[in-house]
Amino acid sequence: MEATKTLHIARRLTQAGFLLLIFLMPVFDILRYDTATKELFIFGQVWSFGLKSGFYSDPSIYGAAHIAVHFFLKAILPWVIVLSIFPLLGVLLGRFFCGWLCPEGALFELADFLTLKTLGRRSLYKKKPNDPDIKPGSRLLYGVLALLFLLIVPPLTGIALTGYFIAPNTIWHQITTWNFTFGVKAGIIGVSIYMFVTSILVRHTFCKYVCAAGLMQMLFGWVSPVSLRIKFDRENLSRCTDCKGCEKVCFMDVKPRCPKKDINCVNCGECITACRRELGDKNLFSYGFGSNTAEDKKPMVLEKPVVE
Ligand code: SF4
Ligand code: SF4
Known part of the structure; x- marks a missing residue:
């Protein structure tokens, strides 16, 4: 595995694994509340x-x-x-859970990726292209994949989340006989509409301003003197070629070279990968624990970039 991409691939595997776990937990009674029997299942046992x-x-x-x-x-x-x-x-x-585990965040990133490959920009609202060099042939292919994403992912998410409240075998039976009760219909359609709309129009804006779990991690991570953070090596700023790779990959729209604005950072590490791609072992980002110092937070003046 190419060393530069190890972090990126590890994150994708973690996200996929957690997404699968969220989809399968009700199926194996790891966690679900059965509204019919009014029983809470935890690790196969009824919690009473x-x-x-x-x-x-x-x-x-x-x-x-x-x-x-x-x-x-x-x-x-x-x-x-x-x-x-x-x-x-x-x-x-910090917001490590958001960057490495959150299933919704992972699906939003997938939607970002498909939009980028189809339109050349990550979101419908962006004016500047994130990747202007996409070939027309691949745009068409990714456009079809984006359409498939919108047709498959929202109902699949609806089925999986409804399973947290209605027994999965009941849902499966109703799907195979195409004969739905109100609860199953409402659950699947409601979640599908939510996922459809948020995947197209909202995405990480939800993570920044609405998600309670994200806001709690952000707040506690922000004030914590020991929390995990992305560190920028200001002492070796002269190595920076100002390629802006770190900014382009940041789906949370953080300016990774300016730690003062790191409040939305989800510790995904994509800026580390981007900088490694540009500078190899001399990359300027790393994970570290503890607050950023007052020195770190000073506005940064990028001198004439030096390419070594
Ligand atoms: S600043 Fe880096 S680690 Fe933080 S969200 Fe952006 S890309 Fe991820
Ligand atoms: S990816 Fe590294 S070299 Fe490129 S702009 Fe960011 S810090 Fe500078």
Whole structure:
């Protein structure tokens, strides 16, 4: 595997694996809530509060304390753990989850890629081309793939996410007999419309301004003194050829050479790959932990680029 691309390929594999996991979790009862039976499945087991009949029969203090402890362990503690996942991830890894795992972000990147290969720019709103050298023949091919993406991905996502609330075998049976209940129809159509619209018009704008998980990681990562960050080697700025490769690959529209504006950075590492492509081992980006120093945040003056 070409060393320059190792990081990029590792990220793509991680994204694909997590996307697959999200699609398959309800199928294997790893996580789903069955609205018909009102049961929550976690790793193949039905999660219950254990408040069976007879559970309240002991009116003593011991009985009340037993219920309180049970309720804390079975209801409150799991929620606290679930709610603290994204803040904790933010403190330690910034928006790493967004860049390496988020299934929606991965699909948005795929939509970006197909738009780039079809139109020469990553989004419908961009005026400047990101890649002006695409051959007309390949534009047609990618245009067809983009169309297939819009026909297949939204309903597939709708089916997968509906499976978190309605048993996947019920959904499958209804698809194969083409006989849908209201719940299945509403779930699939609702998610399909959402994915269709966001994949064309919204994409990473959603990640920047709407997604609660992303905003939590951003906020906690931003204030964290230990979080993972992309570091730019300002001391060797003279190596920079100003090829702008790092800016072109950044789907979050961060200016990677200016750490002051890194609030939307998802630690994807694509700027590292882009700079490696340009400068090889002398690339100017790396992963690192800790805050950017005041020196790092000063406006940067790019002197006459020096190509070594
Ligand atoms: S600045 Fe680099 S690591 Fe951050 S989002 Fe942009 S390309 Fe990814
Ligand atoms: S990719 Fe590297 S060489 Fe090119 S502009 Fe960015 S920092 Fe400079």
